Amino acid sequence: MNGRIHHPPRVSIVYESMFGNTRRIAEAIGEGLRETVPVEVAAVHRLEPWPLEPDIAIVGAPTHVHGLSRPSTRSEAARWAEDAERGLELDTSARGIGMREWLDDARLEVELFAAFDTRADMPEIFTGSAAASIDRRLRSEGIARLADPHSFLVDRENRLEEGEVERARAWGRELGAALAPYRGESEV
Numbered sequence: 492m493n494g495r496i497h498h499p500p501r502v503s504i505v506y507e508s509m510f511g512n513t514r515r516i517a518e519a520i521g522e523g524l525r526e527t528v529p530v531e532v533a534a535v536h537r538l539e540p541w542p543l544e545p546d547i548a549i550v551g552a553p554t555h556v557h558g559l560s561r562p563s564t565r566s567e568a569a570r571w572a573e574d575a576e577r578g579l580e581l582d583t584s585a586r587g588i589g590m591r592e593w594l595d596d597a598r599l600e601v602e603l604f605a606a607f608d609t610r611a612d613m614p615e616i617f618t619g620s621a622a623a624s625i626d627r628r629l630r631s632e633g634i635a636r637l638a639d640p641h642s643f644l645v646d647r648e649n650r651l652e653e654g655e656v657e658r659a660r661a662w663g664r665e666l667g668a669a670l671a672p673y674r675g676e677s678e679v
C-alpha cells in the first residue's frame with residue numbers, strides 16, 4: 492500500500508459531457524463510491540486548478556471519433572444539439588476545454604486512477620473508446636490503475652441504454668470495495 496493515500500482516500504471524479512450522458516454516469520459512480528469514501532464530482536471545464544488534491548482520480552469522457560473529443564468534434568456535437576430532429580440538448584457542462592486538453596495541462600498527482608466513457612452500443616472494435624485512450628495515457632504517465640477501463644452505452648439516439656445508470660452506481664460501489672485496503676479495513 493502506498494503511504495501517500497489519505498485515510499479515508501480522497502476521490503475526485505472528473506468528466507467531460509456534451510449531451511449529459513457522461514455526467515449522469517459520473518454522478519451515479521459518485522453515488523456508489525460515496526457509500527464508502529468521500530467523493531467530489533466535477534466537470535472538466537471547471538478544473539483549473541484541481542480543487543480537492545485527490546489521491547484517486549476517476550476520469551470519464553464521451554467517445555468521439557474512436558477516442559477523446561477534440562474542438563472539432565465538440566463543435567459537431569453542438570451542431571447535433573441545434574438539429575431539432577435529434578432531440579439533444581447541450582449539457583450545462585459542455586463548454587470550455589475537453590478532457591484531452593485538460594489531460595494535456597493538468598499535472599495529475601494522484602496515486603491511482605480508473606477511466607470510463609460513454610460510447611455506442613456496439614463492439615468496441617467498431618466504436619473505439621475514450622476510456623481506453625484515457626487509460627493508456629495515464630498509465631504512460633506512471634499512474635497505477637485502480638480498475639480496468641469501463642464503458643457505458645448509449646443507443647442510436649445518443650441516450651443511455653436502460654440500466655446503465657444502475658450499472659455505473661454498481662461500478663462505483665466496486666471501486667469503493669477496491670479501496671478497502673486504503674480505508675484501513677481488511678478486504679473481504
Ligand SMILES: Cc1cc2nc3c(=O)[nH]c(=O)nc-3n(C[C@H](O)[C@H](O)[C@H](O)COP(=O)(O)O)c2cc1C
Pocket residue numbers: 507508509510511512513514552553554555556557558564565567568571609610611612617618619645649
Ligand atoms: C462528433 C461525435 C463523434 C462520435 N464518435 C463516436 C465514436 O467514434 N464511437 C462511439 O461509440 N460513439 C461516438 N459518438 C457518440 C458519443 O459517444 C455519444 O454521443 C456520447 O456517449 C454521449 O455522451 P455525452 O452525452 O456525455 O456527450 C460520437 C458523438 C459525436 C457527437
